[in-house]
Amino acid sequence: MDTESTVPFTNRPSGHWPTVLSNRPSKFLRPAPGLTLIGVLSPLIGVEIDVIHLNQDTTNIGRDETSAIRLRDQLVSRHHARITRDGDVFRIEDLGSINGTFVDGVPVVSCQLHDGDTVQVGKSLYYFDRLYERAPEPPPVEVPAEEWPSSA
Amino acid sequence: MTDMTVRFWGTRGSIPTPGREMEKYGGNTTCLEVRCGETIIVFDAGSGIRVMGQQWNKEFAERPAEAALLFTHLHWDHIQGFPFFAPAYDPRSRLTVYGEDRPGGDIREQLSGQMQGAYFPIPLSFMQGDLRFEPIRREFEIGQVKVRTFPLPHPGGCVGYRLEANGAVFVLATDCELDQVIENREEILADPQAPRRFPAELLEAMRGATLVVIDAQYTDEQYQRCAGWGHNSLSSVVSFCAEIRPHILALTHHDPQSTDGHVTAMLLDAIERLEVRGVHDTLVFAAREGLTMKVAVPQRPLQPM
Numbered sequence: 455m456d457t458e459s460t461v462p463f464t465n466r467p468s469g470h471w472p473t474v475l476s477n478r479p480s481k482f483l484r485p486a487p488g489l490t491l492i493g494v495l496s497p498l499i500g501v502e503i504d505v506i507h508l509n510q511d512t513t514n515i516g517r518d519e520t521s522a523i524r525l526r527d528q529l530v531s532r533h534h535a536r537i538t539r540d541g542d543v544f545r546i547e548d549l550g551s552i553n554g555t556f557v558d559g560v561p562v563v564s565c566q567l568h569d570g571d572t573v574q575v576g577k578s579l580y581y582f583d584r585l586y587e588r589a590p591e592p593p594p595v596e597v598p599a600e601e602w603p604s605s606a
Numbered sequence: 607m608t609d610m611t612v613r614f615w616g617t618r619g620s621i622p623t624p625g626r627e628m629e630k631y632g633g634n635t636t637c638l639e640v641r642c643g644e645t646i647i648v649f650d651a652g653s654g655i656r657v658m659g660q661q662w663n664k665e666f667a668e669r670p671a672e673a674a675l676l677f678t679h680l681h682w683d684h685i686q687g688f689p690f691f692a693p694a695y696d697p698r699s700r701l702t703v704y705g706e707d708r709p710g711g712d713i714r715e716q717l718s719g720q721m722q723g724a725y726f727p728i729p730l731s732f733m734q735g736d737l738r739f740e741p742i743r744r745e746f747e748i749g750q751v752k753v754r755t756f757p758l759p760h761p762g763g764c765v766g767y768r769l770e771a772n773g774a775v776f777v778l779a780t781d782c783e784l785d786q787v788i789e790n791r792e793e794i795l796a797d798p799q800a801p802r803r804f805p806a807e808l809l810e811a812m813r814g815a816t817l818v819v820i821d822a823q824y825t826d827e828q829y830q831r832c833a834g835w836g837h838n839s840l841s842s843v844v845s846f847c848a849e850i851r852p853h854i855l856a857l858t859h860h861d862p863q864s865t866d867g868h869v870t871a872m873l874l875d876a877i878e879r880l881e882v883r884g885v886h887d888t889l890v891f892a893a894r895e896g897l898t899m900k901v902a903v904p905q906r907p908l909q910p911m
Binding site: 498499500501529545553554556557558559560561562563564565566568570571574576577578579 | 611630889894895896897898899900904905909910911
């Protein structure tokens, strides 16, 4: 992306044609600092009622206690499915589960997820969407007093 | 036993259609990849093959890619991605390209035509992979997969493919207008939703399939304006599916004008009309880019609770 095009026009040198396009976050532009794109699985119906936040590059779903998303459903395999994030693209992959992973009712080996897809694992049915979430604040960096620039 | 899987890399018909409203089903033109063990069979080189090539560059970074590339026909939306298929330029790649001989030349000459002169700056001879070009035969084998071909009604002709391996049967019938060959055309002109009588050889070629991927470009309303352009109406697809009853039916070759909402509406319409006809055991879905599935009797989702 042309980095200049994302600079707010108020910062551009005089004489340049003003750019209306700003660096406001959208699903097609790099988000402003402090925001990060995450996937969300909202339960529609099922044994699980918690919203799943897909805020890692890899999220494992299964019955096993090591799964990032642990579903307490005997019809869910121990290692059932994995959702990966690559930029703003989310993919779901079945891990050889017994009862399958479904996107919009279709049993998939793997599938890119789009806003509005339904995802079913075991007896739980979710609605997938992407949204921006405020990124965790980075820990404050302590700067030794002698490194502060002199105001002189 | 080795599973057969299919991945859709391009499902759009006629011309690539980028845009947010085409995001779910995708805007790339036809390209499918079927795998069965070590055997890789690619159908058509629409713009979707460029994306597949990128994926292959990662997967085959340490070993040569070996695959068969089968063309259904050479209309532009089925060949335009070929010059951008990066693995073909890799000297380690081994590709066997199958296509029909035409009056304009064999498959190599036809593909070369879009990569010369004013059309494209890099000629086919710059592809450093081991490319072999073969004419299509009625039946042949690729690895452990049996391939059978059959003609489809489409302007200029199109080849349908039936693959069989380990009990899985995959049929690709993109770019076809079945209403051009039905035996009760007069009846259908009067009532477009009436059941068709299809030629026995077409039914036989696609019967018993696990997964049928079929051209479903037009709604009935669109078809009124586009009859003779070589693509199916939804009524024709519904009628055909009711005859052959595959385990899975994938609608493909989505019209460039069809947004995600349109395609989903067509899908729901097809499901409803098949239900009315008593077809309850076929999983029907609209093919979408990036989806990989097994060519197998589909699992049913559990009843959510």
